[in-house]
Amino acid sequence: MGKVLPLGGNYAVAYAVKACDVDVITAYPISPQTTIVERLSEFVANGELNAEFLHVESEHTALSVAIGAAAVGARTYSATCSQGLALMNELLYIMSYIRLPMVLTIVNRALSAPINIWNDHSDFMSVNDSGWIMMMSASNQEAYDEILLGYRIAEDPRVLLPVITSMDGYIQSHVVEPVEIVSDEEAISFAPKRRSWVTLDPDKPVTMGPVGDPSYYFEFRRQLWEAMKESRKVFDEATEEFAKRFGRKYSAIETYMLEDAEVAIVGMGSFMGTIKAFVDRARRDGVKVGALRVKLYRPFPSEDIARALSNVKLVGVMDRALMPGSAAGGHLHHEVAFALRQAGLETKTIGFIAGLGGRLLTMDNVKQMVNVLINYKDKTVKELPKEPIFIGVRE
Amino acid sequence: MSLPGWKQLPIGAVILTPGSSVEYKTGEWRTLRPEIDQEKCIRCRTCWMYCPEGAIQEVEEPYKTKTGREFKLTYKVDYDYCKGCGICANECPVKAITMVEEVI
Ligand code: SF4
Ligand code: SF4
Numbered sequence: 001m002g003k004v005l006p007l008g009g010n011y012a013v014a015y016a017v018k019a020c021d022v023d024v025i026t027a028y029p030i031s032p033q034t035t036i037v038e039r040l041s042e043f044v045a046n047g048e049l050n051a052e053f054l055h056v057e058s059e060h061t062a063l064s065v066a067i068g069a070a071a072v073g074a075r076t077y078s079a080t081c082s083q084g085l086a087l088m089n090e091l092l093y094i095m096s097y098i099r100l101p102m103v104l105t106i107v108n109r110a111l112s113a114p115i116n117i118w119n120d121h122s123d124f125m126s127v128n129d130s131g132w133i134m135m136m137s138a139s140n141q142e143a144y145d146e147i148l149l150g151y152r153i154a155e156d157p158r159v160l161l162p163v164i165t166s167m168d169g170y171i172q173s174h175v176v177e178p179v180e181i182v183s184d185e186e187a188i189s190f191a192p193k194r195r196s197w198v199t200l201d202p203d204k205p206v207t208m209g210p211v212g213d214p215s216y217y218f219e220f221r222r223q224l225w226e227a228m229k230e231s232r233k234v235f236d237e238a239t240e241e242f243a244k245r246f247g248r249k250y251s252a253i254e255t256y257m258l259e260d261a262e263v264a265i266v267g268m269g270s271f272m273g274t275i276k277a278f279v280d281r282a283r284r285d286g287v288k289v290g291a292l293r294v295k296l297y298r299p300f301p302s303e304d305i306a307r308a309l310s311n312v313k314l315v316g317v318m319d320r321a322l323m324p325g326s327a328a329g330g331h332l333h334h335e336v337a338f339a340l341r342q343a344g345l346e347t348k349t350i351g352f353i354a355g356l357g358g359r360l361l362t363m364d365n366v367k368q369m370v371n372v373l374i375n376y377k378d379k380t381v382k383e384l385p386k387e388p389i390f391i392g393v394r395e
Numbered sequence: 396m397s398l399p400g401w402k403q404l405p406i407g408a409v410i411l412t413p414g415s416s417v418e419y420k421t422g423e424w425r426t427l428r429p430e431i432d433q434e435k436c437i438r439c440r441t442c443w444m445y446c447p448e449g450a451i452q453e454v455e456e457p458y459k460t461k462t463g464r465e466f467k468l469t470y471k472v473d474y475d476y477c478k479g480c481g482i483c484a485n486e487c488p489v490k491a492i493t494m495v496e497e498v499i
Contacts, residue, residue: 099407160406198409207410219401220408226401 002186002246007179009140009172013079013105013165014039015179016147018049019187020103022077024069026054026062030084031117032169033107037079059084063091063104070100070162071208073199075151077102081169082109085123089130095162096131097220098209099227101154101197103147104132106166107173108269110357118358119169121268122321124297125331131224133163133231134298136268138254140177142295143167145248148182152191152238159231160197161224168270170358182246190245232299252301254293255308257283261290263373264309266336267318268294271354271361275318278366289370300335306343314377315340316369318352319388329353329388348381351388365392421448425479427494429472433458435491438466442483442492450477 007015014036017025025044027037043049052069056062062078069076080088085106095102108124110116121136128134133153137143146165154163167173182190198206212220235252243249256276258264265275272293282289292308292315294301309315317337319330328334329351337349352369355361369391376384405411431442443451456469472483484492 097407098409198406198411205413207413207416208407210408210410212408215398216404216408219399219404222401223404223406227406 010035012144023074059087079105092130103150116357125321157196252296256291258290302339354391
């Protein structure tokens with residue numbers, strides 16, 4: 001058992017980044033992420049972490065510099081959210097398609113407008129096609145552990161993809177929980193620095209990021225598809241090994257009381273704690289409800305989800321980001337509905353949109369969702385709502 | 396020509412052979428080709444300086460015009476890399492370069 005410290009999610013992540021002995025940190029502050037890089041700058045200033053700490057002038061530069069750092073073989077870290085992530089957008093695609101590993105933490109925050117610094121998943125979901133492996137934690141311990149998992153997976157020669165780890169802004173980032181930290185030696189032994197990719201080296205010159213004209217571009221898209229698929233195997237191996245070493249077992253999905261559930265709520269991040277608490281309460285009243293939390297978002301664990309939901313009649317998928325104009329309403333609903341359909345299941349779905357821009361989820365809100373599910377569970381697909389149901393919004 | 400498939404290509408489009416850009420014949424992009432009229436050319440080197448591709452070559456090849464003027468040098472276009480931008484034709488002070496349509 002390692003040392004247990006009382007840590008907010010941001011500090012927990014900073015401790016994990018230090019334990020992984022990163023070489024380069026590119027930092028641009030943005031709420032609610034700021035205290036991650038702030039704490040890291042203290043580690044560097046104190047001499048506790050031997051890394052280049054680069055203050056850049058924008059998030060666009062933060063990721064540009066990270067690409068350069070990873071290209072020379074450095075273990076690289078950055079953190080951002082919301083508008084900062086939006087500003088990084090073009091570089092996200094460049095990093096993943098050049099196949100450079102790094103870890104970037106998103107402290108989930110709403111996208112403007114209106115300006116809002118509070119938590120939802122619209123920033124996270126906005127980059128879900130960018131070719132990064134994406135995980136979302138639900139506790140500060142998990143946010144810490146994701147950093148270790150992140151470096152191990154990213155630098156695996158079978159993967160070589162950058163990794164996004166994430167946590168909910170304020171709900172996790174600024175709320176203190178007990179977090180077990182591992183020693184630097186243990187962290188490095190779990191996630192050794194592998195330099196397993198081709199790097200820029202004057203003695204062995206290579207060109208990175210060339211033009212890919214119509215006769216080449218497509219092939220590199222195809223390559224990344226394969227790497228993403230391969231990364232799932234590596235994720236499973238890494239979580240397995242992590243459990244052996246540190247006693248905490250993570251999976252692509254976390255299921256809760258699904259065995260005999262007739263209805264279930266699927267979602268991501270910290271709200272799932274409230275959902276699970278409601279499930280406990282509803283179970284005492286004899287309601288057969290369960291929950292499923294998606295931890296690994298890219299590559300999307302479609303088969304795991306379909307397997308876990310195969311006996312459920314009706315699933316409510318709670319999205320904390322909006323896909324305006326889509327049939328599904330939210331990204332997660334879109335993915336889950338497709339996963340169920342591909343598995344040939346009868347399981348029906350309803351989309352819920354909740355918690356946008358920091359609107360909290362109350363037990364009453366969850367009750368409302370579960371009541372909707374119970375009302376519709378024996379209806380036919382044709383009778384289901386054709387639009388997502390907005391939970392907790394004023395009419 | 397059969398090109399390598401995605402499994403054969405280096406990860407992330409890294410080019411492992413230094414100096415291999417010469418193998419990329421950018422002249423294929425051209426729709427107009429510059430043609431230098433050696434009779435009109437006064438060997439001023441302007442096109443050589445302005446060409447963004449370094450596609451104007453200065454060759455040690457003597458040339459005598461019909462009017463009897465003798466030059467030690469000749470300017471030629473390297474059509475493997477000339478992309479047909481027309482800058483040389485625009486800059487030539489005596490309008491010795493004509494842009495002619497490429498016909499495949
Ligand atoms: S057309 Fe453009 S590329 Fe070709 S020789 Fe003239 S200046 Fe160079
Ligand atoms: S700019 Fe014209 S005159 Fe001068 S060297 Fe080139 S072709 Fe000849």
